[in-house]
Amino acid sequence: MDLIPILIGFPAVMAVILPFLKNERVRGIVVYIGAGCVIALALANLGMWLAGGGVTVNLYMDTELIDHAMTVVDLFLMCLIIYMGIKYRKILVIILTVVQTGLLMYVEFTAQLPENYHMMEDGLAILMCIIVAIVGSLICIYAVGYMKGYHSHHKEFKDRQPFFFSMLFLFLAAMLGLVLSQSLIWMYFFWEITSVISFLLIGYTRTDEAIHNSFTALWMNLLGGLGFSVAIAVLVQNTGSVQLSDAIAFGGALPLACLALAGLTKSAQLPFSSWLLGAMVAPTPSSALLHSATMVKAGVYLLIRLAPAMHGTAVGMMVSLIGGFTFIAASMMAIAQNDGKKVLAFSTISNLGLIVACAGIGVEETVWGGVLLMIFHAVSKSMLFQAVGATENCLGSRDIEDMHGLLLRLPKLTYIMGIGIAGMYLAPFGMLISKWVALKAFVDSENVLLVIFIAYGSATTMFYWTKWLSKLTTQHRARQSVKDITRKDEYLSMFIHAGAMLLMCLLFPFLATGVVNPILESMFGYASTVLSMSVLATMAIMLISVLIVPTIMAFVTRMAKRELVPIYMNGVNEGDNRHFVNSLGEPTHLYLSNWYLRFEFGMRHLMKPCVYLSASLLIVVFCLIIGGAVQ
Structure with missing residues (x-):
């Protein structure tokens, strides 16, 4: 039995049902059931693929009815964007959507395309399905509890939770369809759905800032969609095919550059990073x-x-x-941020930049590192966004400075946040090992610039993560206690994420040899051992060191139960080593702050030059390709 239609169709059906469920309790139960079913379907599909030998499988050749339905939806999305553009006077989005949809319609109705397969299951597609289904479904479960707290704190925003959950599930359906598509026309269809839904999610609160940021995300992603449609048109003209495999085999500079442009916009690389930073105005589940x-x-x-x-x-x-x-620029700008979600956003852009760099080099080693970075980043960053969102609901702030000594006030959330932060940059977590492999590959390719980027970018990465982790674990008793109002469904998602992160570290050799190596073999025709260390030695290191971070945090918590020794504070210490009465009899607060280097690395100083440099490189390469200087 083929599960792909059910795997994609089930979350789409959930998206249709959820807007009609106004009762919060009933809606929460349905979300739980729906998320569990999506995970079960993805795992069942994995089992069937493995039972079939784990080989590449091409699917669905005769799909005329579905093709017509997709055309109707494409036109509907175009009309929706035109309507929103007219309503908010955004002419650029209207032009972009009309041009790319018109070009795609022209290709579909005029070109004589041969019958071919529209979907494909291979190692990379199945891996992405598992990531999307499990991490995405856990985010939906987390959102059930989070959105209750969100609207209790933000009564100024209209409660549109049925719409919100509908968009989350529709997003999952679109992503599952996207990663399984072999036809570029089908991939474009799902690609545009994700762009429109992200626009709707970012604008959830309907504030002026949210609307502005949502349109920024929309026009940038529509620009990538235009590149996607141009690539399809050029491929049809040159090869008569819209298959992704044929595009890779053809390797023409213009279609390849246009598809790369689409990938760069969607992954928020410079000069398109601002859309992802603006997405922070949305509720935390959509950010995650x-x-x-x-x-x-x-x-x-x-x-x-x-x-x-x-x-x-x-x-x-x-x-x-x-x-x-992008990797080094975003990591430098992250140093100057004290807003937790902004640090995570810059970190996301930075780490995606490293994956993109690995893909651009295009050799076995870099793709090996890029795939593993993608796996660890998905779990770690989702967990961090959820922990920051839950912390914000408890503290009323997501400022890192307000998290001073959080380990003693909200220990469970801090443990989760600590594991997530450690997963981003410390050994033995897979992100660090993957970075090491990427660095080795860049050295082997003799690309001096990339070696400099990853070396100094990793140093700045360590700077901002260490600042945050140290702030969390500081032994400090706050005057006011904080009540942990995090709900059980939020903790359920976060604990599963934390367990998955630790488990992936323990099973790192299996991930490398059993998951990533087969992907490389299908892409390159062979897969050699990227890491020279033995599997058993690697696993032994993982088993011993993976628990270091949570163990240290637990030790700090236990040691903090001892009485603090009052210190001299240029006045009468009030007992907490943070407040004292000065010589004028006035209460004074000793405030300890991290070093943010805002003048040196602030977004206000670095973003524009970085955008200009990266945009110039894009324009120059495209001009060379169009002019025929590069083939």
Whole structure:
């Protein structure tokens, strides 16, 4: 039995049902059941694929009815964007959607395309299905509890939870369809759905800022969609095919560059990073979904697919340099942020840049590192966004400075946040090992710029993560206690994420040899051992060191139960080593703050130059390709 139609169709049906469920309790139960079914379907599909030998399977050749339905939906999305553009006077989005939809309609109705398969199951597609289904469904479960707290704190916003949950499930359906598509026309269809839903999610609160940021995300992603449609038109003209595999085999500079442009916009690489930063105005579940399992992963997924065709080409050079430059630039700007969600956003852009750079180089080692980075980033970043969102509901703030000594006030949330932060940059977590492999590959490719980018970008990454982790674990008793109002469904999602992160570290050798190596074999025709260390030695290191971070945090918590020794504070210490009465008899607060280097690394100073540099590189390469100087 083929489960793909059910796997994609079930969350789409859930999206249709949820807007009609006004009762909060009933809606929560339905979301739980729906999320569990999506996970079960993805795992069942994995089992069937493995039972069939784990080989590449092409599916669905005769799909005329579905093709017509997709055309209708494409036109509906175009009309929706036109309506929203007219309503808010956004002419650019109207032009972009009309041009790309019109071009695609012209290709579909005039070109004589041969019958071919529209979907494909292979190792990479199945891996992405598992990531989307599990991480995305857990985010939906987390959102059940989070949105209750969100609207109790933000009564100024209209409660539109039925719509919100509907969009979350529709997002999952679109992403599952996208990663399984072999036809570029089908992939484009799902690609545009994710762009429109992200626009709707970012604008959830309907404030002026949310509306502005949602349109920023929309026009940037529509620009990528235009590149996607141009690539399809050029491929049809040159090859008579719209198959992704044929696009990779053809390797023409213009279609490859246009598809790469689509991947760069969707993965929020410079100069298109601002849309993802603006997405922070949305409720945390949508941030987690956009930044971990779905929206941004669509871009890096496409670029990883194109990696073999980009090796040694001008397009590959452009993609790798933009990715490497984004990695170091975003990590530098993250240093100057004290808003937890903004740090996570810049970190997301930065880490995606590293994956993009790996795809641009397009050799076995870099793709190996890129796939593993994608896996660990999805779990770790989703968990961090959820922990920050829950902390914000408890503290009323997501300012890192307000998290001073959070380990003693909200220990469970801090443990989760600590594991997530450690997963992003400490050994033995897979992100660090993957970065090491990427660095080795960049050295082997003799790309000096990329070596500099990853070396200094990793240093700045360590700076902002260490600041945050140290702030959490500081031994400090706050004057006012904080009540943990995090709900059980929020903790359920976060604990599963934390367990998955630790389990992936313990099973890292299996991930490398049993999951990633077969993907490389299907892409390159072979898969050699990227890491020279033995599997048993690696597993032993993982088993011993994976529990270091939570153990240290538990030790700090226990040690903090001892009485603090009062220190001299230029006045009468009030007993907490943070407040004292000065010589004038006035109460004074000793405030300890991290070093943010806002003048050196602030977004206000760095963003514009970074956008200009990356945009210039894009324009130059496209001009060379269009002018025929590069083939």
